[in-house]
Amino acid sequence: MAQSQLRPPTMADVARLAGVSHQTVSRVLGDHPNVRDETRARVLHAIEEMGYRRNSSARALVTRRTRTLGVVASDTTLYGPASTLFALEEAARAEGYLVSTVSLRKLTVETLSEALDHLSEGGVEGVVAIAPQRSAVEALAELRHPFPVVTVGSGPGVGIPCVNVDQYMGARLATGHLLAAGHRTVWHLAGPEDWQEAADRAAGWRATLEEAGVEPPMSLRGDWSPLSGYRAGQELAGWVGRGLTAVFVANDQMALGVLRALREAGVRTPQDVAVVGFDDIPESEFFAPPLTTVRQDFSAVGKRSIALLLDLIEGRDPAGTPRFAIEPQLVVRASTFPYTADPGAAPT
Amino acid sequence: MAQSQLRPPTMADVARLAGVSHQTVSRVLGDHPNVRDETRARVLHAIEEMGYRRNSSARALVTRRTRTLGVVASDTTLYGPASTLFALEEAARAEGYLVSTVSLRKLTVETLSEALDHLSEGGVEGVVAIAPQRSAVEALAELRHPFPVVTVGSGPGVGIPCVNVDQYMGARLATGHLLAAGHRTVWHLAGPEDWQEAADRAAGWRATLEEAGVEPPMSLRGDWSPLSGYRAGQELAGWVGRGLTAVFVANDQMALGVLRALREAGVRTPQDVAVVGFDDIPESEFFAPPLTTVRQDFSAVGKRSIALLLDLIEGRDPAGTPRFAIEPQLVVRASTFPYTADPGAAPT
DNA sequence: GCATGAATTGTTAGCGCTCACAATGACCTC
DNA sequence: GAGGTCATTGTGAGCGCTAACAATTCATGC
Structure with missing residues (x-):
């Protein structure tokens, strides 16, 4: 034996x-x-x-194929990146590839460069970079690497192939939902300046208001964390009674902080102020109140990224692989209406 | 060039x-x-x-070292596993190893076996299994694999080397905190039956009560999800006024559901019922009210797991590597006291 | 019964690297 | 100046596998 x-x-x-x-x-x-x-x-x-x-090494030596892909990511304990990571690995495994991950605390030229070197030492055939900061994508564009790279969440523009959820569309869904509910205007708590997704969500918000003939109010900025949402929420609370009745927050975690700040200021949600988030993290349904938000299909992102990367690796024409405009979906809950559906019976 | x-x-x-x-x-x-x-x-x-x-393959062929480790995990979008994953990768990279991850939707003998095969095909030198279910560890113990395996979160017992946070101690901290605050007894919403960590937390809760001369009340069971916490919370709400003044919930997500159910039932937290969670997910501080919970040091878990695995791979005596009893830490917030510290000024 | 081609199996030559050992030369020591 | 040591560099073998080709076997058809 x-x-x-x-x-x-x-x-x-x-x-x-x-x-x-x-x-x-x-x-x-x-x-x-x-x-x-x-x-x-x-x-x-x-x-x-x-x-x-x-023996995989001997095999790889002669075939020149390691059947390993690399992933570079940061903030992997957040729901979005973690979900993307999971989807990528699953999609790659379905194609017979192993996935080696490098999780970075910060995405800078240096850390990215080291990450790519490390993966390169390990012989990966290609890399998916979860690089939602613009600066990270720019750094990536400058770096030399001996394998194809695909980005996720970066938007097009720097010439690196990429896969994206349509953040602009998601923001339009959220903002439009609030306008349709009768709010005269919608405020916005945006994500960090450098993030493409934050910019796209802000742009979608702004465009929707402008199309409705509404002058967009001042927008605030957070760093995705509940704490930054809390601080912004304290500021927002000061505008209640002066035209603020609805807020579109760029992610669910900040929305959580906003909800707490409003609550502490004696502002009721949704009666006084309606709140919409973005991401649909598993906790959102149980916030106080349950949060209306925008859900992204991470599984589709994973599958398309891997398909695109494999096209590149195998020299196929990636034109046939769809990539942009993975459509997000609005999930309506009690933070925008006096809505009390039994959890679990919520739309899936 | x-x-x-x-x-x-x-x-x-x-x-x-x-x-x-x-x-x-x-x-x-x-x-x-x-x-x-x-x-x-x-x-x-x-x-x-x-x-x-x-060329890493040629090098690996002759040195018989791929310098790649494998990780098998499930539920990687949850905070705990995601944090562990991150810590493992970081620790392995510090030692010059690449990490290949397999994320499973379900941990069964079949999926585990496939995962180990897949990693084995990829030539990993050892594997860390984040296998908190007892059944998973038992399956792992039966499987043949040509490399050392270390588990995380499984507790000792089946003969596979493991690294753990002291869940029992964490539960004692939580329960003791509630008793010290004057509660006559503490109820418990436990995690799934099959999870070692759930069992350890329940045991710590039970032991603390018994040492205090209190007969432990009926304990409920959830599946870690906010929804299961919500359902349990509805049941718990029915016991308010009949001796229920404090609940130790086995994780933060379920605690979130409990908080919502209590709130909907008109029960105030912490005035009517105090609630303690476990994990200290980033959102906990912003729950309604901010949640008292138990924090685990995932970074230590990652470092020790990798150190142990490398000892095994390199034939060193792992006896010197500490592993059990990574001590958790109680984080007190408003869900157990009328406590209103400014967030961000909370202990880190 | 033997040519003919297809199916099956074996032989050989690397893939790109590291290890063990050999060779070279510089520098001492007495 | 013979012999020894050390630092530095080169040579050859072989890790375990696959690809290309060579060799063998087997079933046909006439």
């Missing part, structure tokens, strides 16, 4: 046991058609007997 | 350009001491000139 752990068995060992040449073993493993059934069975039995496993 | 992409340059190409043997190039790359400075400079220049990168 098992065998001495001193040295794992090689193809030649298996071949000897099965009474064939090592090449026949290779053919069996490679599902080559021209192997007699009886021979194949004998080889498979020998493989089983010795607990043989093909 | 760059060179024709037809075939990447090899060590021999670099050697030719530098006028040395391939072995000298290898020595330069390997930081071997006995190379003349002038020679080293010449080689480095040639490397730069050709854009040479060492």
